[in-house]
Amino acid sequence: MHVHDHEHDTPRDVTDMLRDAGLRPTRQRVSLAEILFSQGDRHISAELLHEEAVAARVPVSLATVYNTLHQFTQAGLLREVAIDGNKTYFDTNVSDHHHFFVEGENFVMDIPGEKVGIGLVPPAPEGMEVVRVDVIVRVRPKSQR
The missing domain is CATH 1.10.10.10 (Winged helix-like DNA-binding domain superfamily/Winged helix DNA-binding domain)
Known part of the structure; x- marks a missing residue:
């Protein structure tokens, strides 16, 4: 890597x-x-x-x-x-981190890796290895009420 x-x-x-x-x-x-x-x-x-x-x-x-x-x-x-399988972004930051996705604006923001705790990662299927876990947190502006 x-x-x-x-x-x-x-x-x-x-x-x-x-x-x-x-x-x-x-x-x-x-x-x-x-x-x-x-x-x-x-x-x-x-x-x-x-x-x-x-x-x-x-x-x-x-x-x-x-x-x-x-x-x-x-x-x-x-x-x-x-x-969503139809929208792919390419990230120039290859370090370990996750992402916010701003819905409706098609905008992606970094979340530092240490800000996301992953409790349980299932063991990989036979003959496979886990490469990494990608977390996408979907956000949207709060509705102005």
Whole structure:
């Protein structure tokens, strides 16, 4: 597992980061990595990353963005946060933590790992191992009564 020192991530060359993760630093990967990792920890959907790439004049298709995000995730550079099975966010913070999901706003926020206590994790099925437990706490603004 790749652990990143987030304080010092940005000045470090993304090409080195990709190479360290075992990915060939193609122009598209480097461009997308620069957009992804230059702003500190963030949660981004493929669609939003594609919009940012287009705005930054990076010529990539949405399919390429999806593929690249999945490659980065498999390489341990991103963490996938799946919500409802149809909404997937990619998290640049791969440390142990959980998430608030703001309903109606499609917005994801971090919860530090130590703020969530998990009492009982079932033993993994035969031949399997538990990778991690993802907790998604759904929140919404209080209704103004």
